[in-house]
Amino acid sequence: MSGEDATEFSLEPADDGGTVHLFGALTVRTVTAAREKLQALDPETVTCIDLSSLTRLDTAGAWALVTLKPGDGSERGFEITGASDKAQSLLRSVEKxxxxxxxxxxxxxxxxxxxxRFxxxxxxxxxxxxxxTGFLGIFLHRFARSLLHPSKFRLTSLVHHCEEVGYKAVPIVALMSFLIGVVLAFQxxxxxxxxxxxxxxxxLIAISILRELGILLTAIIVAGRTASAFTAAIGSMKMREEIDAMRTLGLDPGLNLFVPRILALLIMLPILGLIANVAGLFGGALMAWIDLDISPAMFxxxxxxxxxxxxxxxGLVKAxxxxxxxxxxxxxxGMQVQGNAESLGRMTSNAVVTAIFAVIVADAVFSIFFARIGI
Known part of the structure; x- marks a missing residue:
C-alpha cells in the first residue's frame, strides 16, 4: 500500500449499473471530505457503492458508510458491495x-x-x-448543645462567616438601598x-423603606450571594468526601458547618437591614432636596x-x-450535592431560587399578619 493511498480518497462516478467505486483510504484523515462526496451522490442514479478498490478502512470510515444517507434527505440508503471479510466485520461491529x-x-x-403529576x-x-424543617431542627439542637458546652462552639468560624456574609455585603447593600431611595423619591x-x-x-419613602423594601431587598441580595456560597462550600466538601472524613474523625457537620453559618446570618442580617434603611433614607432625602427643595432639616x-x-x-423583626x-x-x-460538578451547579442555582422565593413568601405572610393586627 503506497503512502498516497494511505492519505487520499477518491470515488469514480456511477457506471451504467448505478455503482460507485471507492478508491484509496477511507479513514479518520479522509472521512470529512469523503462524507461530503458520498452525501452528494444522487439516489436516483446511484444504487450501489463498491468497496473492492479501497486500500484501507477504519472505524471512522465504517461509520461514514453505515450512517450514509443521500444528500437530498431521502431515507433510502445505498447497497454496499465488494467489501472484504475484514471490512464486513468492521461494518457490522460499527452498525451494532x-x-x-x-x-x-x-x-x-x-x-x-x-x-x-400534580x-x-x-x-x-x-x-x-x-x-x-429537619435541617432547622438540626441547627437548633446543635446550637443549644454549643451553649451547654461552650468549648465546642467554633468562634473563629463564626467571626469568619460574619465577615463573609455581613461585612463584605455592606457596599452592595448600601448602594442598592441608596438607589432605591432615590427612585422612590423621584417617582x-x-x-x-x-x-x-x-x-x-x-x-412614602420612610414607610416603604423602613417597613418593606429595606429588609426585603437586603434579604434578596444576601440570599443571592450567601445561599449560593453556602451551597458551593458545603457541596464541594461533600464532593471531596471531606464531610465523610469529618464524621470518621468524630466531628459533627451540623455543629461545625451549619451553626457558624446560620448564626452569622442571624447576627449580620439585622445589621445589614439597619444599614439599608439608613442608606435608603439618605438617598430619598438627597433626591427630595434636589427635586422638591425639601431641606434635610425639614426631611x-x-x-x-x-x-x-x-x-x-x-421591618427588623423579619430579619x-x-x-x-x-x-x-x-x-x-449543599448536603444534597452528589459527586459531580453538574450536581453542584444545579443545587447552587436551586438554592438561590428557593431562598429568594421563600423570603418573598415569608414577607407576604408578615405583611398580612401585621395588617391584621393593626401594626
Whole structure:
C-alpha cells in the first residue's frame, strides 16, 4: 500500500449499473471530505457503492458508510458491495455499536394523569419542606448543645462567616438601598406633585423603606450571594468526601458547618437591614432636596413627626426569619450535592431560587399578619 493511498480518497462516478467505486483510504484523515462526496451522490442514479478498490478502512470510515444517507434527505440508503471479510466485520461491529434513538413515551394528557403529576409534585414539595424543617431542627439542637458546652462552639468560624456574609455585603447593600431611595423619591415626587402633596414624599419613602423594601431587598441580595456560597462550600466538601472524613474523625457537620453559618446570618442580617434603611433614607432625602427643595432639616422633622417607630420594628423583626430561611436552604442544598460538578451547579442555582422565593413568601405572610393586627 503506497503512502498516497494511505492519505487520499477518491470515488469514480456511477457506471451504467448505478455503482460507485471507492478508491484509496477511507479513514479518520479522509472521512470529512469523503462524507461530503458520498452525501452528494444522487439516489436516483446511484444504487450501489463498491468497496473492492479501497486500500484501507477504519472505524471512522465504517461509520461514514453505515450512517450514509443521500444528500437530498431521502431515507433510502445505498447497497454496499465488494467489501472484504475484514471490512464486513468492521461494518457490522460499527452498525451494532450505533446508539438507538430513544423515543420518549407518549405523555398522557387525561385529567387523571394530570392529577397524578400534580399530586406527585405536591408530595415532593411536602418532602422538601419536611427536609428543610429537619435541617432547622438540626441547627437548633446543635446550637443549644454549643451553649451547654461552650468549648465546642467554633468562634473563629463564626467571626469568619460574619465577615463573609455581613461585612463584605455592606457596599452592595448600601448602594442598592441608596438607589432605591432615590427612585422612590423621584417617582413619588412626580405623582404627588399633581396633587400639591409633595411633602408626603417623606412619608412614602420612610414607610416603604423602613417597613418593606429595606429588609426585603437586603434579604434578596444576601440570599443571592450567601445561599449560593453556602451551597458551593458545603457541596464541594461533600464532593471531596471531606464531610465523610469529618464524621470518621468524630466531628459533627451540623455543629461545625451549619451553626457558624446560620448564626452569622442571624447576627449580620439585622445589621445589614439597619444599614439599608439608613442608606435608603439618605438617598430619598438627597433626591427630595434636589427635586422638591425639601431641606434635610425639614426631611428629618417630617420623618420624626410622621413616621412611627412601629415601621422600624415591623421591618427588623423579619430579619431573623429571613436569615434562618436563607441559611437553612443554603446548607440543605449543599448536603444534597452528589459527586459531580453538574450536581453542584444545579443545587447552587436551586438554592438561590428557593431562598429568594421563600423570603418573598415569608414577607407576604408578615405583611398580612401585621395588617391584621393593626401594626
Amino acid at each position: 455499536a450505533l446508539p438507538e434513538p430513544e423515543t420518549p413515551p407518549p405523555q398522557d394528557t387525561s385529567l387523571v394523569a394530570w392529577l397524578e 399530586g406527585r409534585k405536591v408530595h415532593a414539595g411536602g418532602l422538601f419542606l419536611q427536609a428543610l 413619588g415626587a412626580t405623582q404627588l406633585r399633581q396633587f400639591g402633596a409633595e411633602v408626603f414624599v417623606v412619608d 428629618m422633622t417630617r420623618l420624626i413627626e410622621g413616621t412611627s417607630v412601629d415601621h422600624v420594628f415591623v 431573623p426569619v429571613f436569615a434562618l430561611i436563607i441559611g437553612v436552604v443554603g446548607c440543605h442544598a
